[in-house]
Amino acid sequence: MRSEELKVIFEDVQGEKRLKESMRNYTSFHIGGAVDLLIFPEGTDDLRKILYLCNKYKIPLFVLGFGTNILVKDGGIRGVIVSLDKGFSEVRVVEGETVTAGAGAGLQTMVGFALKNELSGMEFAVGIPGSVGGALVMNAGTEDGEMEDVVQEVRIMTSDGEIKTLKKGDIKFSYRYSNFPAGSILLETDTLLKKGNGKNIKREMELFIHKRRLKQPLSFNSAGSVFKNPPGDFAGRLIESAGLKGFHVGDAMLSYVHANFIINRGNATARDVLRLIEIVKEKVFTKTGISLEEEIKIIGEDTENN
Ligand SMILES: Cc1cc2nc3c(=O)[nH]c(=O)nc-3n(C[C@H](O)[C@H](O)[C@H](O)COP(=O)(O)OP(=O)(O)OC[C@H]3O[C@@H](n4cnc5c(N)ncnc54)[C@H](O)[C@@H]3O)c2cc1C
Structure with a gap:
């Protein structure tokens, strides 16, 4: 069509x-x-x-x-x-320590809202780009916490247009994974935070941002970590030990700062990124026997000539 x-x-x-x-x-x-x-x-x-x-x-x-x-x-x-970033982006306190956030709100808007209201629990998310909806689907987080830790309920629209409330126990979350019903659209979430001390929350956030700046190549365009960490190891360490840091296909390059980040040096195509992903998987498997699994979602169609 x-x-x-x-x-x-x-x-x-x-x-x-x-x-x-x-x-x-x-x-x-x-x-x-x-x-x-x-x-x-x-x-x-x-x-x-x-x-x-x-x-x-x-x-x-x-x-x-x-x-x-x-x-x-x-x-x-x-x-x-x-x-959803135009009509579904309100963040508000419903009562006490429950914060409701629209799926189209920025995760950083929610983090800033928690800080302003001296509510603790969202510190782990400081600096993670993306929307609240995307963070729920990906169960976004770091070693310091993930969305699963704060979610109480999620309102969704099912593929046939019905609005449903899922309780935390209805949703299976694990590392960068959730099992929301296929074809559903997340609308908003209630999260439970804790009353905290503004200064302490801010200090913790500054520390996490500092760590992020040291570890991630934030001055280049990327989609964050390309591969999930395999159990008990780090994808970045495996890629580095396969000698691939800095390796590139066209303008898609494995970052020197964090080998699990593919950065776009300017004019990378999806084809370049996909070829680089293939090479990484092959080389890491040959060296370690470990099959890396993509964290990023790959969508869309190839062009006619690839
Ligand atoms: C520099 C950088 C650093 C990063 N650091 C981290 C990190 O520390 N930790 C981490 O976990 N991630 C990290 N990421 C990855 C990314 O930021 C997270 O996965 C983020 O939660 C994705 O949110 P998004 O809104 O961009 O989702 P998108 O990329 O737009 O979508 C991701 C998936 O969610 C689905 N989705 C989004 N919204 C909805 C909705 N309302 N209803 C149904 N499905 C929906 C999409 O269909 C897609 O399948 C990083 C990325 C970058 C670029």
Whole structure:
């Protein structure tokens, strides 16, 4: 289905719509072909309409957070992407120590909100880019904590448009993994934090930011860690010990600062990144017998010539 046809199908849905948008502008890698139609729905009625129309016309649908953990292939994305960062981004205290955050809110907005209200529990998340929705799906975190530690409930819209509340116990979280129902869209979450001391919270956050600056190549475009750490080891250490630090395919390079980060030195294509991923997996497996598994989500289509 062409972008113009999609525009007609979705014309009754409120919210900004953009045709043939380059995904370079919506991913932290700054890589990727164009999506047929990108929609920024303003509320749950619009979202329900989008789901209904996608089901009716069998149009593929992808939910985008802030695009900090995805690689979009060079041929782009057929179908529709929804972004919740316009209508679903409120962060508020519901009562006492429960903070509710929209899935489209920035994780750093939530971190800043917790600090301002002297609520402790979100310190681990300081500096992790992305949205609250993306952080929940990825169970984002560090050795100092992860989303699973603070989540109480998550409201989702199922693929048939029903709004459901999932309690923490209904969701399985593990390292960079969650099992939200397939095709569902996360709307908002209630998190339980603890009353804390503003100065201590700030000090802890500054320490975590300092650690991050030392360990991560933050001046280059990337999607964070490309591979999950295998049990009991670190993907970065394995890549480094395979002699691959600084190795590159085109402008996609394994960072000298953190070998598990692929950085885009300027004009990397998804094809370059995918070839580099293949080489890393082969070399690490040959040297150690360990199969690395991607943490980043790879979506979209190849171009005609690859
Ligand atoms: C410099 C850098 C440092 C990083 N450091 C860390 C780190 O320390 N720890 C860590 O865990 N991660 C880290 N990351 C990775 C990334 O920031 C996290 O995984 C982040 O939580 C992804 O959020 P996002 O909004 O960008 O999600 P996206 O990349 O947009 O999407 C990720 C997945 O979530 C899904 N998704 C997003 N929103 C919704 C929704 N509302 N409903 C349904 N599905 C949804 C998408 O479909 C996709 O499958 C880093 C990335 C970068 C670039």
